[in-house]
Structures are given as structure tokens and as C-alpha cells.
Amino acid sequence: MKFDAIKKLLSSKTVGIAGCGGLGSNCAVALARVGVGNIIVVDFDVIEKSNLNRQYYFYDQIGKKKSTTLKENINKINPEVNVIAIDKKLDSESITETFKDCNVIVEAFDKAETKQMLIETVLENFPDKAIVSGIGMAGWGDNSSIKTVQHNNLFICGDQKSEVSEDNPPLAPRVGVVANMQANKVLEILLRK
């Protein structure tokens, strides 16, 4: 398929991204570059200097809100993407309201508890929607352990074992691999229907 045809197909699609951190910001940028028409980005957090080792923000954006700043960054790359930035901490009720019209949902939270909450909420309320989650991406090296695994409509990108900690921090290369793997899987889902 030529890029123009791909762009045309993607322009009518909507992707919801829960979390604008290491996974969410990088995944959103990749999808914006290829021309996904509508991207919903949700995060309540503020950009900190320590985020810059992996998150798609710039030095002069420290202190600003992630959701609205990600929207700015996306539109600087591709002004045609309709970005809906939501500055909010999601719970199971707001998840269903926020993502109900999405073709695909990307799970890009950082805490295991909230990852579980999001995945379970989507599986229960939107059993027919694809959800692409990122699990296990800490540290460096070990490219070969990063994979995508499918369980019906739930896709998991990552090594499914490397937990983030002080001794095993999340870093741009490995986090970026997982985030882009998520974006690649989203593309596959959007382009196959």
C-alpha cells in the first residue's frame, strides 16, 4: 500500500493512549507521524527533568503538563492530527467514557496497579476493542527478549519481566523499542480491517 493510501485510511481512525510518559509519548509521536487522524492522550502528570531520559519532551518544557505539551509536540510534527489532550487521572468510569469511540486503546501507564485497572476495565466494557499494553521494559540491552504476545484482543509488548526500579531504570532505547512496537501493532490493527 502506498503511503498516501495508508494516510487516507488512518485519517479516519481514533487511537486512545492512556499515559503520556515513556511509552505514551513515544507511541503517540510514531502514530502521529504516519497520520492517525485522531489521538486522545491522557495524563495528569507534569514534566520533570528526570523524565527527559526517555519521554518525548524538551528541556524548556520542564514543569508543564504532559498531556497538553504532548499535544503541542505532536502538532509541531504533524499539524493535521486532531489531538485531544486530557489532563486527568483516569479511573474505571472515566476510562469507559474517554475511550468509547476509539478504534484501538494503548495502555501506557507506569504503575502495575493502574495497568491492571485499565486492562480489566477495557476487557470488561469493550471486549471487542483491541488494547495494546506495554509490560516490562526496564534497563538496557537485551533486545531479543522484547516481544509482542497476543491474548485475543489484548496485545502485550515488552519483555514481561523487567520491572522498573532505582537499580533498573527505564531508559530511552529500550522504552522506545516497546513504545514503537506498540505503535507498530496499532498500525497493523488499523490497517487490517
Place this chain on the structure above:
Amino acid sequence: MKIILNNREEIFKVDKLTIDELIKLKNFSFRLLVTKINGELVKKENRGNAIIVEGDTVAVIHMISGG
């Protein structure tokens, strides 16, 4: 019984298991999990009576912090 667990065929000596029993048997030690039987979510409070039988497809997914 023969089941598919996390996309791999596995054989167990018993002919049924609850999800909680399976978790114990397999030593799935992470405290936060998402579990499914035949594509349907089984929440934590139901894992003690959700029964797996011959031919079922089961997913036990560890939630790991990072993202």
C-alpha cells in the same frame, strides 16, 4: 487435562483446576495479575471458583511496573 496456558500447550494430572489453584501450582508469584479463561476476564475475587477444564485457553498475565 490438556489446556493452552499463555499460548503454550500444557498438561496437568488433574481434570480440573480453579485459577487460584493453577497460580499456586505454577508459582506465578507476582502479586498483580490479569487472568482470562477462553477470552473472558476473571477478576481476582472470582479466581477461587473459576474452573479450568480440558481444552480451555487460559491467560495469566503479570502486571509489571514501568511505562
